[in-house]
Amino acid sequence: MNKRTKKARQRRRKKNAAAAQAETRTNLNGDAKIFIAVAATFLVLAGLGLAKLKPQKKILLSAPEFSEFNAPGTPPQPVQPAPGEPPPVPPQAPAQNPQTFPPTPSGAIPVLMYHHVGDLPVAPDAIRRDLTVSTADFRREVELVDRLGYHAITAADLDGYMQGREQLPQKPILFTFDDGYDDVFQNAVPILTEHHMTGSFAIITGFVGQSGYAGWDSLAAARDSGMELVCHSEHHMDFTNRAYTPELKNAEVADCKKDLQDHLGIDSKIFVYPYGHFDAAIEQILRNNGFDLAFTTQFGLVRKGEAELVLPRVRVHGVENIETFQRNLGVRTFAAVTAK
Numbered sequence: 001m002n003k004r005t006k007k008a009r010q011r012r013r014k015k016n017a018a019a020a021q022a023e024t025r026t027n028l029n030g031d032a033k034i035f036i037a038v039a040a041t042f043l044v045l046a047g048l049g050l051a052k053l054k055p056q057k058k059i060l061l062s063a064p065e066f067s068e069f070n071a072p073g074t075p076p077q078p079v080q081p082a083p084g085e086p087p088p089v090p091p092q093a094p095a096q097n098p099q100t101f102p103p104t105p106s107g108a109i110p111v112l113m114y115h116h117v118g119d120l121p122v123a124p125d126a127i128r129r130d131l132t133v134s135t136a137d138f139r140r141e142v143e144l145v146d147r148l149g150y151h152a153i154t155a156a157d158l159d160g161y162m163q164g165r166e167q168l169p170q171k172p173i174l175f176t177f178d179d180g181y182d183d184v185f186q187n188a189v190p191i192l193t194e195h196h197m198t199g200s201f202a203i204i205t206g207f208v209g210q211s212g213y214a215g216w217d218s219l220a221a222a223r224d225s226g227m228e229l230v231c232h233s234e235h236h237m238d239f240t241n242r243a244y245t246p247e248l249k250n251a252e253v254a255d256c257k258k259d260l261q262d263h264l265g266i267d268s269k270i271f272v273y274p275y276g277h278f279d280a281a282i283e284q285i286l287r288n289n290g291f292d293l294a295f296t297t298q299f300g301l302v303r304k305g306e307a308e309l310v311l312p313r314v315r316v317h318g319v320e321n322i323e324t325f326q327r328n329l330g331v332r333t334f335a336a337v338t339a340k
């Protein structure tokens with residue numbers, strides 16, 4: 001073999017190796033890594049017969065973060081295994097939830113997250129489809145929750161419980177609705193009321209009365225029928241955007257609180273992060289403005305003793321079967337996955 005051919009081969013081999021590596025990297029993306037790590041942990045535990053032991057120590061695996069307006073299928077976001085690799089979990093298990101447990105492990109409270117409840121507009125995009133639960137599906141979900149013996153609470157109840165001031169009923173559940181769209185007041189509130197349940201509605205106070213958003217009258221009527229109204233900022237600000245000054249962020253929070261007070265006489269201590277985005281700076285702003293609890297869009301159940309300003313929720317997707325809905329009532333957070 002002459003030198004030139006040899007060099008050319010070496011170059012080709014290097015190139016092929018690099019391409020293969022790149023392919024592996026592509027296939028094994030962040031989610032897949034977490035996924036495989038979790039699956040492997042479970043296999044090992046099962047093999048050692050440790051799975052039945054009481055969980056003791058926290059493993060902090062970062063759960064995938066989802067934008068509030070994420071694409072459909074997140075957290076149902078199937079992880080594609082690399083070609084030739086066996087799927088990490090049996091196909092009937094939800095790929096995004098490697099740890100499913102029987103519904104309501106003790107002390108864990110599902111906080112359901114909705115956006116729209118009702119009909120889709122003409123030619124909806126994928127995001128809108130994901131954010132819209134049909135009225136029929138919502139009714140099925142509320143009926144199931146009722147049948148399973150859950151008791152709907154408000155976020156203020158949860159606040160009292162987290163602070164040790166209040167007891168909660170057996171099997172508490174919290175329904176939350178982000179953004180204050182008018183369809184949830186038209187379609188979801190009557191169903192909740194029929195079932196003697198309450199819900200918590202996060203209002204973007206600067207958008208109240210605009211097209212598609214409920215007006216102050218509707219909000220007052222909801223308040224009078226036992227619904228809870230909480231802050232979701234004044235203009236749906238992304239608080240992690242560096243373009244915004246601390247003063248502006250503070251005003252978004254303080255003005256939202258003041259609007260609820262001025263229009264509805266509500267002093268809300270509950271906040272819902274727009275897009276689910278948060279950081280230490282906004283947490284401090286919330287504390288400064290007298291907020292006790294804040295909800296993210298991170299997936300999981302709430303437990304007493306958790307960081308009150310970064311509480312997880314369970315997203316309810318526009319296209320979701322009732323079995324998935326039921327299973328999600330009992331799914332633990334990634335962060336709460338424990339092992340010895």
Ligand SMILES: [Zn+2]
Pocket residue numbers: 068178179232236273274275
């Ligand atoms: Zn929102």
